Amino acid sequence: MLRKNRLFTPGPTPLLPAAQTAMAAFTAHHRTADFRALFQRVLADMKEFVGTQNDVLVMACSGTGAMEAAVSNLTSPGDKVLVLTAGKFGERWTGLTKAFGCNVEVLSAPYGETFSLDEIRERVTREIRVVFVQATESSTGVRHDVQGIAKIVRACGDDTLLVVDAITGLGTTRLDVDEWGVDFIIGGSQKALMIPPGLGYCAVSDRAWQRMETTKSPRFYFDLRKERKAAAKGETASTPATSLFAALGAALEFIRGMGNGDLRKGREVLVDNAELCAEMTRAGVQSLGLKLFASSPAAALTAIHSPDGMDSGRIIREFREAFDAVVANGQGEMKGKLFRIAHIGYYDYLDTIGILGALEHVLARVTGTPVEFGAAVRAAQEVYARAAAGKGQLVSA
Numbered sequence: 001m002l003r004k005n006r007l008f009t010p011g012p013t014p015l016l017p018a019a020q021t022a023m024a025a026f027t028a029h030h031r032t033a034d035f036r037a038l039f040q041r042v043l044a045d046m047k048e049f050v051g052t053q054n055d056v057l058v059m060a061c062s063g064t065g066a067m068e069a070a071v072s073n074l075t076s077p078g079d080k081v082l083v084l085t086a087g088k089f090g091e092r093w094t095g096l097t098k099a100f101g102c103n104v105e106v107l108s109a110p111y112g113e114t115f116s117l118d119e120i121r122e123r124v125t126r127e128i129r130v131v132f133v134q135a136t137e138s139s140t141g142v143r144h145d146v147q148g149i150a151k152i153v154r155a156c157g158d159d160t161l162l163v164v165d166a167i168t169g170l171g172t173t174r175l176d177v178d179e180w181g182v183d184f185i186i187g188g189s190q191k192a193l194m195i196p197p198g199l200g201y202c203a204v205s206d207r208a209w210q211r212m213e214t215t216k217s218p219r220f221y222f223d224l225r226k227e228r229k230a231a232a233k234g235e236t237a238s239t240p241a242t243s244l245f246a247a248l249g250a251a252l253e254f255i256r257g258m259g260n261g262d263l264r265k266g267r268e269v270l271v272d273n274a275e276l277c278a279e280m281t282r283a284g285v286q287s288l289g290l291k292l293f294a295s296s297p298a299a300a301l302t303a304i305h306s307p308d309g310m311d312s313g314r315i316i317r318e319f320r321e322a323f324d325a326v327v328a329n330g331q332g333e334m335k336g337k338l339f340r341i342a343h344i345g346y347y348d349y350l351d352t353i354g355i356l357g358a359l360e361h362v363l364a365r366v367t368g369t370p371v372e373f374g375a376a377v378r379a380a381q382e383v384y385a386r387a388a389a390g391k392g393q394l395v396s397a
């Protein structure tokens, strides 16, 4: 059969066609009125996408660049910081804060699980200068309780900052950045925003801007104070990724369209879309006897145990060979033990039904045992039917 190459990976995610066209057509130099207009419109829209009054900065880097900016701008060598980690991306916070000479305390949860808020409450003291966490841990598919964690950090006073890597959280999870008091929240272009990799972004609170006045870690490219000053003039400190800004502008228009002209509403629709695709997927895979890896599953992706000790690489290979569908393996020690199907960004009902239909064939092939065709699809259909009955038209874009 003809096969279309499709990404089901939690970043990079499928590209929005309108964003690809906008990118290909964009030629303006960055020190021009045309680019400044685009830049200022995108930054204003990004505040609505993130859902914050705080300053949003968009930089030419991967998501990890924005994570590094959080560490280099908000800490000094020797600062006591607390890293909450439950997977490969949590471990990235540990590596980054150690690289910048922080005095790092680590509170970890096993892969596939999230933290106990009581344990966090015990560890968050006024001596902790910054708490680092993920909104959703993409390596395990787990959702962390950002609201609960923020409540604990804020109760500690203004001397402790909260930094959230929401690279797969934004656009898939309800996050009330300002109400909860998140000081620094991070996203990346290749996730819910449906455009290629290359932009990292962050929203920075007043408390975080104040902290930057006294911190002493080395920084140059990621000196956010410099970037903020340039942004006030409609510019970036060095050459911006101009064509990615054009793509981002188109993506934000698309999201606004999903909200009938209201970008915030569009973001809610995008979140609901991911939630529903994830719920359909969870119902589908469980109906085939597969087990979920995450105890509190995120909407960005679903992580699934490989059956009976089988190397999940075989499942991933079969998806690719039979259907040209790219599904993600586990990372690090989880490689071979699980596979991950994404719902973040540009996925819809048909994508979700399609990947579940494909999974039925993949499973039959790799296990060599019969699968009741239609079982996963039926379970997903029932979830969809219930949601559609409750809400009418689900996604109108």
Ligand SMILES: *Cc1c(COP(=O)(O)O)cnc(C)c1O
Pocket: 010, 011, 062, 063, 064, 065, 089, 134, 136, 137, 138, 165, 166, 167, 168, 188, 197
């Ligand atoms: C994708 C991802 C990252 C890394 O982003 P890069 O763009 O690869 O640097 C970090 N954290 C989470 C939670 C992610 O999903």
